[in-house]
Structure formats: C-alpha cells, structure tokens
Amino acid sequence: MSAKCAHAADGAGAPAKVPVQPARLAKGGLIDRDAPLEFTFNGRRYHGYAGDTLASALLANRVRVVGRSFKYHRPRGVLSAGVEEPNALLEVDAGYGSEALVRATMQPLTQGLTARHTNSWPSLGWDLGRIVDFTRPLWRAGFYNKTFMWPGWHWYEGAIRRVAGIGRLPAAPDRRSYYHQNLHCDVLVAGSGPAGLAAALAAASSGAHVVLVEQDREPGGTLLFEAGRIDGETADAWRLQTLHRLRQMPNVRLMPSATVTGYYDHNVLTVHDRVDITHPQRAVERFWKIRAKEVVLATGAIEQPLVFAGNDRPGIMLASAVRHYIVRYSVTPGCRVAVAANHDEAWRTAFVLQDHDIDVPLIADVRSEPGEAVLAEARRRGLEVRLAAAITNTYGTKGLRSIEVGTLAEFVDGTRRDTSSVRCDALAMSGGWSPAVHLYSQAGGRLRYDSTHGCFVPDRCRQRVRVAGAANGSFGLGAALREGHAVGAAAAEAAGFATTARQYGHAAEADDYPVSPLRAHRFSSADRQWIDFAHDVTVADIEQAVCENYVSVEHLKRYTTTGMSVDQGKTSNLNALAMLAQLTARTIPQVGTTTFRPNYTPVTLGAIAGARSGELYAPARRMPGHAWHAARDAVFDSYGDWLRPAFYAKVGESREQAIRREVLSQREAAGLFEGSPLGKIEVVGPDAAEFLNRIYVNNVLTLKTAQVRYGLMLNENGVVLDDGVFTKLADGHYLLNTTGANADRIVAWLCEWHQCEWPQLELLISPVTEQWAALTVAGPAAREVLAGIETDIDFSAEAFPHMSLRCGLIEGLPARVQRVSFTGERSFEISVPADAAETLCQRIERAGAPYGLVPVGVEAVLVMRLEKGYLHVGSDTDGTTNPFDVGFGAIVDRKQTDFVGSRSLRRPNDQRVDRRQLVGLELLGGSAPLRAGAQLVESRGTGYRSVGFVTSACVSPTLERTVALGMLEGGLARKGDVVTGMDEGRQYRLRVVSPCVYDPAGERING
C-alpha cells in the first residue's frame, strides 16, 4: 500500500501489548477489542480480535493477496464477506485438524489458528504457475478437448491432475465428532436478516414451534452492518431486542453457525450445524434433518461483481462486503476506496466510507441517469461522481493501485472515450444482486426473471414454502420487515396457529435505495474480464463458447466450467448468463438458468455420515448364544447381518484344521451348532395350508401334523428364491424355516402375496425368528447326548423319525424339536425361548462331553452339506436358477395346482434342456485344490466358451478328496462326462457325478 492512511489509527484504543493492525479503524464494530487473538498465515504471526473472521483479520493486517487463482495462478484477494467467497479459500487448522478449502470469510478467528494458501508454488508471492497467465489465449475454454490426444491422454493426465484439484487432503487427522439430529417443527425460517427475524417473530408469537437457522455465528444478516432505522432505533438495536425476545420464547429454537444446505421432498431440510466446532473439549459438527410443516426462506441475496478488465485484482471487492468489513469488523479494505456500480443501492458504500473518514476518490456508475436521491446525497457530500462511466482497466501487481475510468458515449455499443486514471487502493463494486434462491430451486420451485432488479426470483413451488425479503427480490429494509412479518404469520397459520400479532418493526421504505442494475456493457480486452473468479473464466471463454455454438446455458456452464467450482457460481452464474444473452442476442429469461443442486454450501462428509462408521456402520446381529461361543474361542464372521462363529480355533490350529476337526468330530461323534438366525415364520389360520400351497413348489396339503417337509419358494419369474423346511404344528398352524439372510425379505414377500393378491384367505403371518434360539445336536452320538438332558421328549428312532417334529419340555423349557439335517447326520434341531440359549448350550455341552461333542461353526456345516450334496441357495443358485435346474423337475411336474412362479416354468426358455443345471463334480488327477468360482469351459475356435461354473468346492475331510457342485449346461444328462475347469489360468479335469457323495442311501440320517 502506497499511502499511509490517516484514519486507521489502531493502537490508540487498543491495549498496548497488541501489535498494530494497520487497517483496523479506531472504534466501532462488533468485535471485542479486549480479546486479542493470535493467528498465523503462511507462517507469519498476526493478531485479530474475538468476533473477527479469518478474512476480516487478514484484511485488518493488510494482507491483500490470500491465494492464487485456479488456472492462471493470478494473485487474488478477499472478494466478499460471506459464503459466496471464490478467492479466499485457505487451508485452516483451528485446533481440530486441518481443513481444506475453508472460506476465510466464514471462518471465525480463534486463538492459535493457522492458515495457509492453496494452489501456489513455490510460494504465494512467487508462483511458477503464473506462466499460464501469460499465455492465456492457449488455455481458453475446452483447450483440453482439442489437444493432448497424441499419443494418448495418459501421457498428460498425471501432470494435469496434479495442477487441477485446488485443495490438499488434510495431513493432520480430523478430530471432529459428527452427529445426526432430527427435529420436527411448525415453521422453519432460514436466514436471520430483517426478513427472517420478522418472520420468526410473527410465527412464534402465534405459539408455533419455530426454528430459526442462521449460517453466520451472529444472527442479524444485513442488520449487522447496514444503516437504517427501525421503529426509530438503529438497526442493530432492533436486532438485539428482537433476538432477546426470540430467546425468551420457549417455542423458538435459534440455530446460529448453521446452514440450511439441502431442501428435499416433503419439506425435509438438512442443516449443517457448526456451532460447537470450537468447543473447548471436543469439536462437534451436527447434521440436522428437520421436518418442517412450513418453511420460510429469508436467505437474502448475493451481490454480483461488475465485469471489466482487471476486475480480479486484490483490493477489488463487492460493495456490500466493504460496508460489512467497515461496520461490523471495523476494518477498512483500503485508504482510498473508489466505488463502481450500476444501481443506486451500491452508492451507499461511498457514504459509509466517507462517514468513516475514508477517502472516496470516485463513484462511477454506468448509467447516465442514476436515482435523484443518491445523486443529491453524493453532491451534498461533495463526492466526485462520473456517470455513464465504467472501469476500463486496473493496475497494481500485488494489489490495486489505480483504476482507469472511461465515460461511455452510449454504453450499449461499447465505444469509450475520456479515460482517466484514478488512484485508489481498493474498489467497491456492485453489479446488482442475485437472490439466494438455491433452496427454493432445490425444493422444486420454478424461478422467473425480474427485469427490474435484473435477477431470478422465486415464482412457484409445490412444496410448503414461502420466501421473504431480498431472497424474494424484495429489496430494502422496509420491504424485508413487511414481507417477513406477513410470510411468517401466513406460515404459522398454515401450520394451524392463529396469528394476531401486529407487525413489530417498521422501516421507512422511502429510505431504501432502488436496486435496478444495468448489466449489458462490455469493453476492452475480453480475456482480462473475469466472470468466474474461482474457475478463472473470462469473457473470452464465453465468447469462444458462443463462437463454437455452446450456447445452451448448460453447455456454456460445462464447456467453460463457469459456476462449477467450490463456490458453485454464487458470484458468477448471473454474469455468465447476462454475457451469454448479450452475445447471442437473446434476453436473459430466454437463456434461462441452470438448476441449483444441494448443497447450498459444501457439507463435511463426516457430518453426512454421522455416527455411521465402524461398528455402527451396519450394526451386527448377535445370536442368543453369542457369549457362549465367544467363551469357546469362536472366530466370528459376518453372514449377512449376523455375526456367527465361522469355526472355533484351538491353540495352534489353522482355519482349515479347525474346520476339519469340527467336521470329523460331528461325523464320528457329535456336534453342537447354533442356527438361531434361521428364519422362522409362523402362519396361522383356517386358510394357512391353502396359502402355503400356493407359495411352495411342494405340496403342502398332504403334510400331516408334526411332519416336516423340505420345500422351495420361487419368485413369480420362476427363479428359486429360498429353500427350507416347513412343518405342520397343528391344523391351520405352520412353521416355515427360511435361510437366515432371507428371513425378513420372505416375511415381506409373504405379506405381499397375502395382503395384495389373496386378501380373502384367512390367516396371520408372524415372524418369530428372534423369539427362538435354535440349537442343533447332530452326529452318530446325538441321541446319546440328548439322553443326558432333562426332557419329556422320546428321542428314540421309532418315536421320533427323520423329518418330524416333537414338542415338549427340555430342561424345563418349552421346546420344539425338528429332526432335520443339513449335514447328513442324525440331527435334532432344538428350538427354545431365545434367552435360554446359553443355559441350554451349557447343558448340552456337559451332556455331550463323554461322547466327544464339540461346538461346530458355520464353515464346518457348509462343508458337510457339500459332502452331502445339499443345495445352498445363494451359493449354488443365482438369480437365474429355476427348480428344474436343481433337480426339482419331478416335484414341479407332480403338483397340479398353481403356485407362485409356476406359469413362468412353462416358458420355452425355462423348459430348455441345455440350461445350466446342478451337478456334482469329481476332480480327476492334479493336486491343486479346486475352488468355487472356477469356470467350466469347452473349446471354441481358438478360445473357450463357458458352459458353467463351480458353485461350491472343498477338500472333504471325510472322504479325503475334493468334492464340488457346479452348474453345467445340460448337466442333468451328462453324468460320467469329463469337463474342463478353469481358475485363474489353471486347468482342471472334472467328472460329472451325482451331487451327493456322502452316505447316498441316507442310512446315517435316518438311523
């Protein structure tokens, strides 16, 4: 900075120990001068005050260059004072881990905060990437689509990727905690400016439950820095009173430092809440899901830059941001601050500057006839004004030094004359305002173009939403208060509350300055006029896109990447549209606008996930006997939602050894297996049998009480959906077993058939999986083991044959015992009330000890079922398998009545004999183990053709050889054939055999 400012007399009012902040004004501002804070930027120490943002503190220290631009690496300074900031995106560590791309304008200053620039190398002051800036014509829109093709993109990609991507993955671990919270309310008000406060107050006074969300840590919006009187008081006094009133009301929840980021269906809104981010003990971010009966959007408007050559120099700022820094933070962006505008409202910046004793060398307005009020006021104040004038160039390498202003002969054709140079170190510019309609648009609301204010405003929306104040295109304090009150009251009424409150807070609307910007003007070198600061898009890029026919607004956005950076075009979209309209001789409404998407501002990924990580990512279901298994060194694995013992590891045993031991123990003595996840569904009612007969492939009607039958369920497309046994407990009372993973799905599916297709059938479907623990005692010694426990059930072969059920008492507990087997051994599946699982496990263990009973895990059971050739739905079947493919042809053919999926089985494709069918496979020669997933192939020309695959395979501990199942084209008719298996390049010779290779006669199971 060249000149020393007379006004910036920091040090006079501040404590002596605090180093001078050269751009801090002597008094005023919503900062606490008694609470100085130290921070560093790029390693240098600075001081600010509590109440500062990082941006205001940097400005107070006259740090003008805060970053380098994305593509051209041009020095950039703070542009705004809010969420729209495209330049001041820093890497910040405020004590809870470093964060990339933090908007300095929204980051509260904290003691010890460290910040550094991004996207500049080797240093912020001297950036090698700037070379791109000096060859700008080569890097215009779409350059990468036109070159880097020879020899191939991969030659260049690595380098391009490294220079793209603005931020860095934070190196320090993230120490934040994240929570989800839910809230229901009557009226949600987004934004706490004058319109939002008025709306919240009007709604709350009716008794409605109101939530007021404010993205800034200090509620008030423009009241924090704009002049104006409400009910005869200053705006800030009214703000504090209103906030006080709202805080007194028990039906109001005020949420500062929280941003409404998404507006979803049915008035569900998301709020990213950072109020506890600087919590002394632990930093917390919350992600709220708020279900609001009615929504009021009072989200204000975002000021738009002017487009002129060199409009990106540090020191050039949005006019409202200049007022914001001066009034709220008591920081001036410069000593001589010029003002450039295209509407009346921005002129007030000059008045505020002057009121704070800051030189205003010039007000330049592109219009030839500004409003009489502002002109008179400027004249009264003796300010230099140039009309029909625009900035034609700017100077200053590391910050603005001067501007060149030209008067327009007539500003439409862009001919200029009378250029003169004006010395200034900052420029407040305003190209008008764009209402923050993002949330409205996300809600599905349509927008319309307001030609008076030169912006898009809300039009209509099907959701229960109202808009007030600047967000609605109603600019000015008076309008905001009036509309806010009306909309807040209407929202409360729509939510069912009677409102009688009179409007509280009036401002004279005559004091407001009109916002009616003139947008279309264009001079000097196109490639030095920035449209999008964040993505370095200039007018030249837009010109080129138009020249190449990318004239749809979406094409323009994508081709030039306007508005696609981290700021999502908050200060660029409107200017890009205006420029596109001008270049294609269309109006802005003809050009239209792009769609706004969530999020309004970026949301931490951790906050969106909330507590859903690790254990809580998908809570595991534990079996009733879990603790018993754990105490026996069970190695647990996930099987669907369930954590189950895969095997029990004895010291020194490998997984394979453990499984082998368990298999052999059960085959030779006895095993105890907990199968509680097995789906258990009871179907009760006079029509239960008829219903189930329509569901199962098998005949249900012939089943007698206490009999058990194995059955298949198909979906309506004839594909095997699930298998398991079903048992007739009594007349009109059945128990269905499903595979564990399918249990919930099958219940919903049965309910659908009953409730939607056959509601006239009288029955009840009741899922009882969780009520019962299922413990299976199996093996040649199973009966002897059970003889050692207290029961009134007769387990003898004559009294309790295979595939039947007995009910009684076991160890005093009501029990259902099914004699069914998935392993080929004599097997009793005992169901007792779930909370008795552990006790019964212990009793069985004790009774079984003399016979060599061991606990058996899932993997051993799967090996045994494979030796036995039993189908495992999901492993041996997939979404294409029909019952013919798995050997159920005879059962299907025998069933005379219709069942779910039966009609599909008569289609030509289902009847094909060359379908892939389930077979057993025997490994011929070779020592490499065959694995599930190997392909079955036959030669075709020079390559192979797949004719199936191995669905299950293992080395059988019982038979000491490989046993396998597979799906093979026409397999049912190919017994004895030798086929080729292929697995990761290895080849196998496999003979097609019967699926069952262990005890095919079933003597063990029935004995």
Place this chain on the structure above:
Amino acid sequence: MKGYSFYSILKHGMRRKPRWPAAWHDVSPQRSYDAVIVGGGGHGLATAYYLARTHGMRRVAVLEKGWLGGGNSGRNTQVSRSNYFWPESAAFYDRSLQLYETLSHELNFNVMLSQRGILSLAHSHHELETMRRWANAIQVNDVDSEILSPQQIKKLEPLINLDTRFPVRGGFIQRRGAISRHDAVNWGYARAASALGVDIVQNCEVTGFDLRNGEVRGVETTRGSISTERVCLAVAGHSSQLAARAGLRLPITSMSLQAMVSEPIKPVLNTITMSAVIHMYVSQSDRGELVLGGGADVYNSYAQRGGLPLLEQNVAAMLELFPVFRGLRLLRQWAGTVDISPDTTPIMGLTPVKGLYINAGWGTGGYKAIPAGGETMAHTIVSDSPHPLIRAFGLDRFATGRLVDEGAAAGVAH
C-alpha cells in the same frame, strides 16, 4: 475428423477474436429423413454418427427435446468397463470399451479416457468365491481381469481401510476399466456427426408417431411433422413415455439414480473402487473431485432429484472404506432418471412396430455402452435386423423368459 490440435490452438490463440468453427450446427428440422433418432444423448448422437460414417446414410436427424447431452449422458459418473459375467454382455461391452480406447482419435475430440482400472472389492470369503466366478467368467470372455489379495489392493489404493465393518478379503480389477469426460463424448459425437451432414435439432420434442398398418411413417414434433420410415428411440429415462405414444408398453421402470462430488483436491485415488456389499463406488475426476454413487432411489421417479437416505448411505459407505476423507466436504448431489429393466440388461433392437427401433433399459450403466450402442443400433436400423452383438438384448426375450441377468453376478452396476 480433423481440426483440433495443439497447432490449431496456437493459431487461434494468436487471434484477437476467436474464430473457431461451431462444434456442431443447430438446424431446423427438414420435412423428411431417411432416419430419425429421437434423443440427443450419447446413444442417439453415436447412432447418428455411425449411420453417417459407417453406412453412408446422409439424411439423418437427431431430435432432442432440450439440449444435447442433457439427460443421463450428462449426469453419469463416467465409468467404462467390460467386466461382465454373461458372454453376451461381455462381448457387447468390450466392443464398447475398445471403441472408447480409440474414440479421441476417431472423433478428433479428447474425451480424456483414463484407464486407471476398476477395482471390485469382496468383503467375505463367500463373496470372494462369487467374485472369482465373475473374474474367471470375464477371462473366459476374453476380457482382462485379475484377482487381488488385500495386500495388493492396499498397494494399489494406499488410502483404503481394509479393516472395515465388513473387512476387505480381496477383490479383482479390470485394468482397462476407465473414466472419461461425458460431455466430451456427447460433444465429440455431435461435432463429428454434424460434420458428416447429420441434422442436429435441439429444442424439438417428439409428441407422437405417424403409424400406418403397424409401420412407422413419420414423427410429430413440437416443430412440425417429419416423414421417415426409420425411427430409433434413444431416450433412456423416458423410454416408456415415448414408446407409449407408439402404442408400446415396456418392461421398464424409471427411477432416480444419484451421484455426488466432493470439493476438488489434489490426486489421492488411483482407481475406480467399487463395493457391492456396501453399495458404493468412488473415483477421482481429473478436476480432483471425488465422484461417488451407488444405487437408485427405489421408487418410480422422473424428478431428477436425489433423495436424502441414499446420499447418507453412499457417503457413509465411502467413508467406511476411506475414513481419511471424512474431513472433506460434499459439494453437489444430483440425479438422473434411468430406465430400470427387469434383468438389468438393456433393451435394444426391433419392436413390434416396423421401422421403430429401440435403445433403452440402460439402468445405471448406459454411459459405458455409448460407442457400441451407436454402432450396433446403426447397423440394426440399416439392415432392419439386430446386430449380432445385441441379438440377446431384444424386447422379445421377456416373453420367452430368456433374460440376461447380470444382477446375479454384477452387484452394483453403473
């Protein structure tokens, strides 16, 4: 195609005002065409391009109701792969990937194909078996695939967390799997087709069909009637709507498929990583954004807006695999309307209406099929019989029951 090169950029860069030719020309529709393609997305534009280039058809129009590439071709997550289970699918998608591999040169438009590999993760021993079945099938189908151990995965993608709630037990990679720039593919085809004389008509909605004796005679549009005897529907997302105007009912449900991106950061991911168990996939674009997605919102929707539950699910799943990203921020979430077919396989070829061809049912994965979709549909339109590569994808498969169910093997598709 020619015209784009570093030299041309240099040449134009030296001029004060750009004088680049239009990438494609917008025209008003003529009264009649040899073939009309409905839908100016990637598939429609590619079909028109191959009709003109391979088959020499000159009087071809692409009718787009909005702007080119405004549907799913401009909303997807840009993944190409051919790691398919069924031979029919593998042959088709591998042809498409082969065309992608030379597409930038073919179109003289850099589509930025980045073959960084698509990595599929298995989270249990049983899933690893399914994956081995899948990987072996792919090899038999003459497509590249490699089974990887957890350690190999960690080496490939150092930031991954193998010890998730569902531990990573292994995976497999198709190294030719790629991402590219979807807009570039749309624009590249549009430019090349336009140069070959194809009429590209934007803001022209087809409102009906002129059918006589079960044959197509023309289409009605918001910009007048057009007579033609060959019409191809390539309007994924709205296939049922258009087909209904020709009296056809389709086995399609329209749903919203979501995608989302983070703020851009310097390169941290090397592959496209997907997990069927935790339902998500993630890659990093050349711009630096993490691009993630998962399934569709499972209800009928034409809203082109994503819901909240799936967003939370996707983000949580991604952080489960890559917890180091939890401090990054989510920039934008969007959705496209996709055609979900019963077997997750596209519906391509002839329809009961003579002269009406269909290219639909892309589910969550139409982008990768654009080049082969265009090539095979062009052949199908010219010869009035399905191209051999798409014979299994016909609408008639639903009555015979001969579905091509990739869902059984592929898990999350995209």
Place this chain on the structure above:
Amino acid sequence: MMQLQCPYCGVRDEMEFRFGGQSHITRPSPEATDAEWADYLFNRDNLKGVHAERWYHGFGCGRWFNVLRDTSTHEMLGVYRMGAPRPALPGKDGETP
C-alpha cells in the same frame, strides 16, 4: 426424503417403508399365453404424473397399502387400503405434462 402417510400408523419417513411398484395389476390365470404372462410380469405403465403404487410399512405395522403419488414431483395425492378402489383425483387424473 419422502414422508408417507401409513393408513394404519400415520406419517412416517420413507426409510420405514418398502416400495412395491405399480398397484392394481391383475394376475392372469395360468392359462395365459407367454405374451400375456410377460406383460403381467414385466410391463409397467411407468407413468410420469399420478401413479398408483403400493408400499409396505416394514418397520411399522407390516401392512401393504396403496398410494397415489406424482412421479415427477413426489407429491403424495392420496392413500388408500389394499383392495379399496382407486379414489378419483379431481383434475389430476392422467399424466401431467
């Protein structure tokens, strides 16, 4: 996130429910031709606009019910029990543009 009005439980979040597709589809007799059967199994109206569909309150009462919903805006236009006739929506029937 949609909010559904379960006729048995009241308004609940979308996450408690499961979508079951288009309502009022008649299951043909087993004598149907392959084409008729395929039409029943696979073909759907897939309307853009008012859509009658069924939902299952799985994390609630376990009941299926019908919903009229606009598929382009996700507006809920009516709820009725399984088996009840579809209620008329004045001025809403048919497709929205």
